[in-house]
Amino acid sequence: MSFAHLGTLAFGPRMRIERYRLDNGLMLLVQPDRSAPVASFQTWFRVGSRHERPGKTGIAHLFEHLMFGATKTRPHGELDRVLEEAGVDNNAATYLDWTFYVDSLPSEALELVATLESDRMENLLLEEGPLEREREVVLNERRETVDDDVDGAISEALSLRAFERHGYRHPTIGFADDIAGLTLADCQAFYANHYAPNNATIVIAGDVDPDAAARLVARRYGHMAPGQPPPEDDRREPEPQAERRERLEMPTDSAQLVVGYRAPAMAAADHPAVVVLSEILFGGRGSRMHRRLVEELELASEVDAYAGFFRDPCLWEMQAVAREEVDLEALAAAFDAVVAEVRRAPVSAAELERACARIELSTLQGIVGVTGRAEQIGFCETVVGDPAVFFERLDRYRALSPPDLLEAAERYLAPERRTVLEILPGEEDLDAEDEEDDA
């Protein structure tokens, strides 16, 4: 099995990425950094919870757990034991658009990691016993991150109300009833459909020689046959036509206003403007929302937002946590006033400059260690096909003008594009009904 070196890409001001592809379609990205004897080996699969169907939610995440089980040649538990004894920290994560497996390793363990990772990509043993045990673990994870976590519960409630059809509607961890109903056959089909070399990218950042790493990957993965991942999701979400608003009670002492605006996909031309707008509104203590809601009016204890970096149009999520005794309607009015201002008049050049500097800093902070760096590369490659897009984005942010942001604000902060949840302290009054809806 041979591989092709497809080229060298600049990665920030002082680094580079080497891109390779094996004949079976497996992509390899290597970011060499010999400054410390460590590396990160990550396997990114282009499958996430958006590929799941109603009634089968949670399978991408549950399957991620099963990938730590036995293979045809290694008993259950050996993967973790062998890697940990070699000083490798291994983990995995699943989200809407992707699943990835990460090994942070002393560079002397590279061959071992490639051997074990390639083994589980093709030789995983799926059995009833481990499936039942991991099902229980995942249900406990759901209790911890949704049932007993008010922010997790709110996030789930928001997506359910903001989307009608798209796979972004349901939570990545899945609904409890769906998790309970997933079968071994479901898992076997999921493995066969999605865990093929041509649906994956391997990223290695750190103390490696790129060509030697490519030869190693070709040796371990080159014999695998390409698969036929199922066609992309066809559940297109209709454009929102009217604001959706709901008041919910949850077990918390802090009332909250949570707003999700339908935002452009990460690859869309308007996405950089939305990212910068989000920074101007919510980025740090100097942002408009923080100044107004937290400092000047003292209505909120905290404000936050995430502009959303997703393959398809998703949510620009915003949150304002009310202080004790604060009327949620007053908080909502103040929130709306800040949004209205940014839709009415251009932001200042100084605000734009500050937002760009903050984004530049956070971009660099994200790649300080090999693990974060490989994660950024794998994420960008998997979602938009460009591993260095965050650095290219810095130039695009700086090229934006106040009128560009005004145009983006008018379009993407329109009331009809948003779903609003008013969260009040009390008994929880969702989930059961929501899950029945979706089952």
Next chain:
Amino acid sequence: MTVLFEPGRELPLVRFGVSFRVGRVDEPAGRDGLARLTARMLRRGSRTRDAEAVENTLDRLGAELSARVGIGATTIRCETLSRSLDEAVALVAELLAEPRHAVDELGRLQRQTVAEIVRDRDDDAGLASRALRRHLFADHPHGQRVAGTRAGVGAIERDEVAAFHRAGYVRADAIVAIAGDLSDEAAAQVAERLIAGLPEGAPHPYAIGEPTAPTGRRLVVVDKADRAQTQLAVGTLGTHPKDADHVALTVANCAFGGTFSSTLMQAIRVDRGWSYGASSSLTTARIRELFAMWTAPAAEDAAACLALELELLARLAEDLDDRAVSFAKNHIRAAWPFEIDTPEKRLAQRLDRVLLDLPDDYHANYLDRVAAVTLADARAAVRARIDPARLWIAAVGDESLRASLEVAVPDLVETIVLPYDAD
């Protein structure tokens, strides 16, 4: 003044900070949270800038300012794009030396801090951790919450903040730590500029005594209704890093609850599926600090899970074998490069040595000491330090859990039930 510098030219970033040996322990009675409030007041205005101007300057520079306040130390840290280093240093030097301490900003910060304390009630794991510390360390400073209490924070006056700053933020006690994209010479200049405006003062004496281990097994239930699962924290005192058996106990802890392959995770998650996470930890400080087990089982499994944890802890010394000790030692050795792979991590080790008063060669010799640990050493450390009959157990859940948890704990001598919204 102590200056620590770790160069790293891979990225155009610089991190610099100043630490002082002053913290929660130095607060007067009834002024809980003063140390943290003092640190957070720095960014709320200085001689030439009001709070908004400080924030706008930081953002324009591409710089972040943070304050880390502990029981006995405070660190003010800034990370900046390296092209903005000069201005960032000037700003932070002014904030350190000439904070404005405006009364209106102090009031705003006090109300903000109280709101954060309320918000923290949503975090069940945090509730368990705080309940464990508060009871295990009792009246000792390490049992107190650095954020303070609603009453304590609300009672603090402007002059108290100014006095705390004046006494604690002094040159003689300053430790300047710098990492990143600059030369040795530039780092020396940065260090001098950062503390140039501070009064000389005197080194702060370390005045925290050793805590007392609990007597018997005791349970605190943090009463919070409608919990699907129970956050469980089980703890006792661990070791001081200077203790001869500290490294042996670290190896034992790694085998018991430090990795996915460790005893706790295998017994609780892998074999039974009871909890997403199951781990143990050994905290280091200048005193004998915390050894604890952490799990979060479903409420209906909480009693069985707790009983199993206690059983595993009681058997820890005898269950250790050569294979487990060898595994833990290999893991610590092989993973060591990740302790020092970035300038920031290398700097953190050096700062730890200063703040914890450890020998200069503490980290340089660390792996040799790990390699020297034998099975007998690990067992002896567990037997000497971890007494399974002297524990505090913190559980967050409905008060009705109390009866089943009490059954799960043989020889329980006390149960306390606290409302989750007690400060």
